Amino acid sequence: xxxxxxxxxxxxxxxxxxxxxxxxxxxxxxxxxxxxxxxxxxxxxxxxxxxxxxxxxxxxxxxxxxxxxxxxxxxxxxxxxxxxxxxxxxxxxxxxxxxxxxxxxxxxxxxxxxxxxxxxxxxxxxxxxxxxxxxxxxxxxxxxxxx
Numbered sequence: 001x002x003x004x005x006x007x008x009x010x011x012x013x014x015x016x017x018x019x020x021x022x023x024x025x026x027x028x029x030x031x032x033x034x035x036x037x038x039x040x041x042x043x044x045x046x047x048x049x050x051x052x053x054x055x056x057x058x059x060x061x062x063x064x065x066x067x068x069x070x071x072x073x074x075x076x077x078x079x080x081x082x083x084x085x086x087x088x089x090x091x092x093x094x095x096x097x098x099x100x101x102x103x104x105x106x107x108x109x110x111x112x113x114x115x116x117x118x119x120x121x122x123x124x125x126x127x128x129x130x131x132x133x134x135x136x137x138x139x140x141x142x143x144x145x146x147x
Contacts, residue, residue, distance in 0.1 A: 017127025020085065026125075028093035028118045035120030040066050042136045043143070051145070060147035068105035070142035071113035078116075078138055086119055093118035 023031070043065045047058050064070060075090070082090060093115040102110045116139075123132035 018125050020126050023122055023125045024085070024089070028089070028096045029098070029114070031089065031119075031121035031125070032093055032114045032117035033121070034124060035117035035122070036066070038120045038124045038132070039071075039117065039136060039139060043140065046140060047143075057147070061143060061145060064144035064147055065139055065142050068102040068109045068113040070139070071116045072105070072109040073142055074135075074139040075112045075116040075119075077141070078135055082119070086122070089122045090115035090119050 040062065043062050044058065047053065047061050051058075051061070053061070079087075079090075094111045096114070098111065098114065101107065102113070105113070116135075119135065120132060123129075123135070
């Protein structure tokens, strides 16, 4: 089964976006998983280009941005700026039944972090790159360089 799926999977780098309506039908936690990857890559690349620290220091800096607490703060900053579609994606992600819990953060922080990640996933998959970069740059405000 997996071999068959791999044979049919085609990654077209020039066309990585999807129709908005199709993305809206995806499960919010799938969007969040993609959004987490997008944010992590963005922050890692930014830190590598800007600071060029060793891996251990970079990982600590990345964690200062890509953590439930920091994502919660970022979400609260941008919440009023969301379009109707973006707010709907975030609401669905917050209301999704989550089976895990961040060990060092409250449930409220965790569901808002999930909402932010789902928003990043939605914007990435729909090709709304300028909007995605705007919000990703906002998340860098939580970057701690003294870790």
